[in-house]
Amino acid sequence: MERSDKKIYELGNVNEKTLKKIGRLLGLKLEGGETLLLYGNLGTGKTTFVKGLAEGLGIAPDYVRSPTFTLINMYPGSQLQLVHADFYRLENEDEIAELGLDELLDKNSVLAVEWPEKLRWQRTETLKIRLYYEQESKRRLKMETQSEKFSHILTEILSNLEKDKDITHSTDRR
Numbered sequence: 001m002e003r004s005d006k007k008i009y010e011l012g013n014v015n016e017k018t019l020k021k022i023g024r025l026l027g028l029k030l031e032g033g034e035t036l037l038l039y040g041n042l043g044t045g046k047t048t049f050v051k052g053l054a055e056g057l058g059i060a061p062d063y064v065r066s067p068t069f070t071l072i073n074m075y076p077g078s079q080l081q082l083v084h085a086d087f088y089r090l091e092n093e094d095e096i097a098e099l100g101l102d103e104l105l106d107k108n109s110v111l112a113v114e115w116p117e118k119l120r121w122q123r124t125e126t127l128k129i130r131l132y133y134e135q136e137s138k139r140r141l142k143m144e145t146q147s148e149k150f151s152h153i154l155t156e157i158l159s160n161l162e163k164d165k166d167i168t169h170s171t172d173r174r
Contacts, residue, residue, distance in 0.1 A: 007151045009158060011141040012134070019045050019131075019139060020052030020061070022157060026127075027056020029153045032080050032107045033125055037116040040131030045139050046114045049129065050084055053112060057082050066114070072099060079108075086114040093118065125149055 011022070026036075036053070038046040051061035058078030067073040067086040075082040083104050105111055113119060127150045132140040145151055 006144055006146050007154075009143045009154045011143075011158075011161075012138075014139045014141050015137055016045065016048055018161070019048050019141070020055070022141070022161070023049045023052025023054075024056040025157045025160060026153065027053040027110075029156070030057065030080065030110050032109060033105075034110050034150075035126045036110070036112045037119070037126060037128045038112060038114045038131070039116065039128065041133065044131035044133050046131060049131070050082075050112050050114075053110070054082050054084075057110065072101075072104070074104070081109045083109050083111045084114075085111065087118050088115040090118055127154075 011018075014022075038049060040046050047064065047066045051064045054064045054075055054077070055061045057075075057080050059075045059082055063075060064082075064084065065073060067084055071086060071090070073084045075084065083101070085099070085101065101111065125147050126145065127147070128144040130142040130144070132142070134140050143154055145154070
């Protein structure tokens with residue numbers, strides 16, 4: 001049996017304010033070259049999370065819009081650029097290749113992808129974020145990574161959130 005270095009962090013009972021806060025805290029820690037893959041049904045908070053991420057990158061969160069129809073939105077931040085992609089309307093890998101994401105990304109960019117199920121390539125620093133609907137105003141958040149860098153960042157963020165009584169969380173190493 002092979003041991004995996006994948007680490008899973010799970011938060012339950014997350015409201016919109018906390019979802020944005022987690023995104024913001026994450027954005028404050030990123031250095032560039034990272035990819036965030038956001039999974040979840042419509043209305044689970046993927047774009048809300050990205051608004052918090054943008055704020056952490058020094059981008060006004062009110063500028064962030066879901067790129068469902070434009071496919072990619074780019075937002076220059078104070079230090080890093082946020083490349084926000086949405087693959088909801090795309091049918092196959094060829095359509096994604098035509099977007100030229102590789103040309104848009106460098107060490108000064110962070111990529112956040114909504115609906116990444118159709119994305120086959122992996123970048124070095126990747127964090128999978130899965131959002132689940134629990135109640136009208138509550139979500140469950142599951143974050144997975146094999147990256148030591150993301151693992152350290154998430155541990156720090158979770159310890160920051162421990163004082164928030166409305167949040168429950170667990171860490172699982174597989």
